[in-house]
Amino acid sequence: MRIQAKQLSKVYGSGENQVVALNQADLDIHQGDFISIMGPSGSGKSTLLHLLSGLDRPTSGSLTYDGKEIYTLPDKELSAFRRRKIGFIFQQFNLLPVLTARENILMPLLLDKKQPDEGYLNRLSELLGIKDRLSHLPHELSGGQQQRVAIARSLIARPEVIFADEPTGNLDSRSGGEVMEMLKGIREEMGKTLVIITHDSRIAEMAQRKLTIMDGVLSEVNGI
Numbered sequence: 047m048r049i050q051a052k053q054l055s056k057v058y059g060s061g062e063n064q065v066v067a068l069n070q071a072d073l074d075i076h077q078g079d080f081i082s083i084m085g086p087s088g089s090g091k092s093t094l095l096h097l098l099s100g101l102d103r104p105t106s107g108s109l110t111y112d113g114k115e116i117y118t119l120p121d122k123e124l125s126a127f128r129r130r131k132i133g134f135i136f137q138q139f140n141l142l143p144v145l146t147a148r149e150n151i152l153m154p155l156l157l158d159k160k161q162p163d164e165g166y167l168n169r170l171s172e173l174l175g176i177k178d179r180l181s182h183l184p185h186e187l188s189g190g191q192q193q194r195v196a197i198a199r200s201l202i203a204r205p206e207v208i209f210a211d212e213p214t215g216n217l218d219s220r221s222g223g224e225v226m227e228m229l230k231g232i233r234e235e236m237g238k239t240l241v242i243i244t245h246d247s248r249i250a251e252m253a254q255r256k257l258t259i260m261d262g263v264l265s266e267v268n269g270i
């Protein structure tokens with residue numbers, strides 16, 4: 047899957063209250079890329095990730111997946127496209143508190159009226175070390191375990207691309223490190239594209255392509 051963003055902008059508010067959260071961002075993502083994005087708080091990182099993943103629509107600009115314009119899709123089709131093609135990992139995990147880990151993981155498939163693939167669920171749970179936690183509710187799990195459940199949910203529909211918005215931001219450094227190692231391993235093993243926002247320069251350094259964002263302006267840090 048090739049993802050191309052051209053001149054993506056997002057402006058909030060108007061007049062004196064106007065905020066240019068993202069200023070004409072261009073980005074070309076190839077299948078299998080591992081990209082990190084760093085930038086200070088309020089610089090537009092989440093805005094960019096939400097636009098790239100179709101969670102939000104831009105004020106102007108275009109986004110194509112394999113040449114197909116995404117923002118022209120009506121909301122319902124855009125949601126379906128997202129569920130099938132894109133995995134998203136949030137800083138706050140965003141698990142549904144009344145559902146078990148297993149039910150949370152399978153939610154994207156249920157919404158799509160697809161049968162769960164028990165073999166794949168098993169494999170993901172094993173890779174993520176949550177096999178004996180599947181019948182638990184989120185509040186019965188540690189932060190690291192909750193995020194690993196959220197990672198399994200992001201992968202269950204077998205998307206080609208995973209977006210992660212500060213996935214270790216709510217974790218202590220040990221469970222954050224574990225979560226990152228698992229994400230990296232899964233990316234390598236399954237050939238997924240991974241775009242990750244982080245505050246942590248050690249995580250940013252793991253990526254092949256490093257981007258920074260300042261006041262809504264995105265730029266790529268060239269390798270030496």
Ligand code: ADP
Pocket residue numbers: 058059065066067085086087088089090091092093094
């Ligand atoms: P980051 O993720 O880098 O911390 P964000 O993308 O969340 O930054 O926000 C970028 C800028 O856009 C900030 O100035 C923020 O206050 C503003 N912003 C984000 N979302 C909204 C919104 N829904 N309404 C108004 N302003 C917003």
Ligand code: MG
Pocket residue numbers: 091092093
């Ligand atoms: Mg953010």
